[in-house]
Amino acid sequence: MSLLLTNLGSLVTNDPAQGSGLLGLVQDAAVVVENGTIAWVGAAAAAPATDEQFDAEGRSLLPGFVDSHAHLVFAGDRTAEFNARMSGQAYTAGGIRTTVAATRAATDAELDANLTRFVNEALRQGTTTIECKSGYGLTVADEARALRIAAAHTPETTYLGAHVVAPEYADDPAGYVDLVTGEMLDACAPHARWVDVFCENGAFDGDQARAILTAGAKRGLIPRVHANQLSYGPGVQLAVELGAASADHCTHLTDADVSALASGDTVATLLPGAEFSTRAPYPDARRLLDAGATVALSTDCNPGSSFTSSMAFCVAVAVREMGMTPDEAVHAATAGGAQALRRTDVGRITVGARADLLLLDAPSHVHLAYRPGVPLTAAVWRGGQREL
Ligand code: NIG
Ligand code: FE
Numbered sequence: 001m002s003l004l005l006t007n008l009g010s011l012v013t014n015d016p017a018q019g020s021g022l023l024g025l026v027q028d029a030a031v032v033v034e035n036g037t038i039a040w041v042g043a044a045a046a047a048p049a050t051d052e053q054f055d056a057e058g059r060s061l062l063p064g065f066v067d068s069h070a071h072l073v074f075a076g077d078r079t080a081e082f083n084a085r086m087s088g089q090a091y092t093a094g095g096i097r098t099t100v101a102a103t104r105a106a107t108d109a110e111l112d113a114n115l116t117r118f119v120n121e122a123l124r125q126g127t128t129t130i131e132c133k134s135g136y137g138l139t140v141a142d143e144a145r146a147l148r149i150a151a152a153h154t155p156e157t158t159y160l161g162a163h164v165v166a167p168e169y170a171d172d173p174a175g176y177v178d179l180v181t182g183e184m185l186d187a188c189a190p191h192a193r194w195v196d197v198f199c200e201n202g203a204f205d206g207d208q209a210r211a212i213l214t215a216g217a218k219r220g221l222i223p224r225v226h227a228n229q230l231s232y233g234p235g236v237q238l239a240v241e242l243g244a245a246s247a248d249h250c251t252h253l254t255d256a257d258v259s260a261l262a263s264g265d266t267v268a269t270l271l272p273g274a275e276f277s278t279r280a281p282y283p284d285a286r287r288l289l290d291a292g293a294t295v296a297l298s299t300d301c302n303p304g305s306s307f308t309s310s311m312a313f314c315v316a317v318a319v320r321e322m323g324m325t326p327d328e329a330v331h332a333a334t335a336g337g338a339q340a341l342r343r344t345d346v347g348r349i350t351v352g353a354r355a356d357l358l359l360l361d362a363p364s365h366v367h368l369a370y371r372p373g374v375p376l377t378a379a380v381w382r383g384g385q386r387e388l
Contacts, residue, residue, distance in 0.1 A: 002039065002050040003384070005061060006030040009363040012062035013041060014335040014348040022327050023365070031061065033355040036384035041349060059378055060364050062330065064128025064356035065311035066337030066347045068156070069248050069269055071302035072118045073111055073146040074136045076102025078303045082277065091230070091278035093202040095304045096136070096164045103136040103146075112149050118301065119153050122309040125375075128356035128382045129337070129346045131298075133196060135160030138167075140184045147191035156341055158194040159185070159221060162212045164203050177208050181215035194245070195221035199235035206234030213242050222342070228252045229274070240264035246296065246340040251275065251283040261293040267340040269296040270332070272317040273306035285332075286323025296336030297329060316372035326366040355384040 011029035013019055018041060019026040030047040032040035040048060081095050103111065115132070122130055132154050134146035143161045150157045161180040169176035185195075195216025199209040203226075213223040223242050227235025229249035236257040239247035246267040250257075251274075261268045268288050275282045288295050297314045300306040308314075311333050318329040338347025345354050359379040360367060367376060380388040 001052065002032055002034040004030055004032050004047055004050040004053045005056055005357070006044045006047055006053060007058060008044065008056045008061045009058040010060045010365065011041070011349065012060070012330060012334070012365050013350060014063060014331060015350045018350065022331050031349060031357070033381065033384045036355055038349055038351055038353045038355055041351060056359060058363055060360045060362055060367070061349070062358050062360070062365050063334040063347050063349050064358050064380065064382065065126050065333050066129040066341065066343070067122060067127045067298050067301070067311055068131045068246065068296055068337040068340040069271060069298035069300050070130055071133045071135060071160075071300070072115050072130075073132065073134060073150050074099050074103045074303055075106035075110055075114060076303065081304065082307070085279060091280070091305060093164055093198065093200055093230070097167055099136045099303055100138050100167070104139070104142055108145060108149060111146070112152070115149060115153055118309055122301070123380060123382070123387055124377060125310050125312060126358035126377050126380055127309070127311055128358070128380065129156065129341070129343070130154055131156035131158060131194075131341060133158040133160040134188065135163030138163065140179070140187050143184055144187040144191065147188050151191045155193060157192045158196045158224065159188040159192040159216060160196045160198070161185070161188060162197040162204050162209070164198065173208070177204075177211060180212055185215055185219055189216075189219040189221060192221055194224050196224050196226060198226040199233060199238065200226065200230055201233070206238055209235065209238055210242070213238070213244070217242070224248060224340075228257065236260060240266045245342050248298070249274065249283070250288065251280070253284070253287070258287060258291045258293065261288060262291040267294045267296050267336065269298055269340050270318065270322065271298055271300035271306060272314050272322060273308045274300045276317060277306050277308070282317070282321045284323065285318060285328070289324070289328060294336060294339055295328070295332045296340040297332040298337060298340075312368050312376065313373070315368045319369035320372075326369045330365045330368060355381055357381040
């Protein structure tokens with residue numbers, strides 16, 4: 001079955017060879033979907049015959065959002081912590097332990113139901129690829145079950161046993177690192193594609209992070225790092241040195257950190273929901289882009305520091321507060337996320353790519369920033385399937 005999406009007001013291809021600017025924008029465009037992939041892209045007037053047609057009535061089509069950083073296997077709620085922060089209390093890594101306790105106490109079915117709810121919530125807002133981390137179990141069994149549950153929903157699963165030191169090891173962090181690089185890694189590696197560490201004061205230092213990422217890489221997991229979120233530190237440069245797919249947060253960067261990101265292949269993934277929800281200064285996307293780094297935008301969706309699943313919200317904040325143009329922000333939320341996940345089949349609308357598509361209730365992708373907080377999802381296709 002072939003489907004023609006026609007009468008598109010503007011089309012974001014993310015392929016400059018196909019259209020204008022960074023986004024490869026095509027006006028008055030059409031797209032043909034066949035067998036779950038993009039079969040043809042071009043001017044509506046030149047579209048081939050297909051089995052079915054969908055009239056977009058001048059609305060804008062873009063690749064589904066690629067959310068390359070989320071923590072969705074959890075139970076419980078941290079409203080009180082958020083409320084206290086909005087009355088002046090500071091965010092600390094320690095809050096993670098509240099969610100660890102609730103997550104350990106939940107059944108598999110409860111965790112799966114929560115995860116299903118958040119994946120669907122994201123899908124309704126145009127997110128067609130989502131990464132999901134463990135990190136709220138912190139025992140061998142609880143980390144392994146988090147990844148097993150996540151793997152049923154997404155291939156982009158990340159082992160984050162090194163989120164914080166488990167409470168049982170509070171007096172023996174070295175022992176916890178041994179567990180994370182040993183028995184816990186053995187149990188988790190079969191269910192994960194990536195390995196991540198929260199490299200931060202109150203979590204893991206540079207030496208511990210290096211040991212954990214190296215052990216994960218030996219088991220075939222590709223590193224990504226929570227780096228330089230709350231303070232300056234070694235995370236970003238370690239990520240680049242180890243060839244990590246992405247350094248995430250990048251809020252506190254020295255010039256040497258920026259140069260390292262600009263010269264390496266590690267994507268700088270910015271998570272403005274975290275700064276919004278912790279009332280902290282935003283990362284400087286302009287500085288990274290001007291230096292030549294690749295930037296991705298993601299939600300960091302988690303119950304502590306950033307309880308949003310909205311990529312559109314992240315785009316709007318990045319444009320208003322982080323020095324990005326609307327084109328750069330939309331690129332970072334689609335193609336940037338794909339690069340952070342080392343995927344070439346998503347984050348673009350080109351022949352052969354997955355038919356993961358977001359139709360906006362707007363004539364242009366710029367409306368994602370121009371109309372903040374307004375639900376603009378008109379339709380979503382994932383692998384060619386109409387989801388919404
Ligand atoms: O990315 N930084 C570490 N992890 C999460 C926060 C998790 C939490 O507070 O529960 C983050 O912001
Ligand atoms: Fe995170």
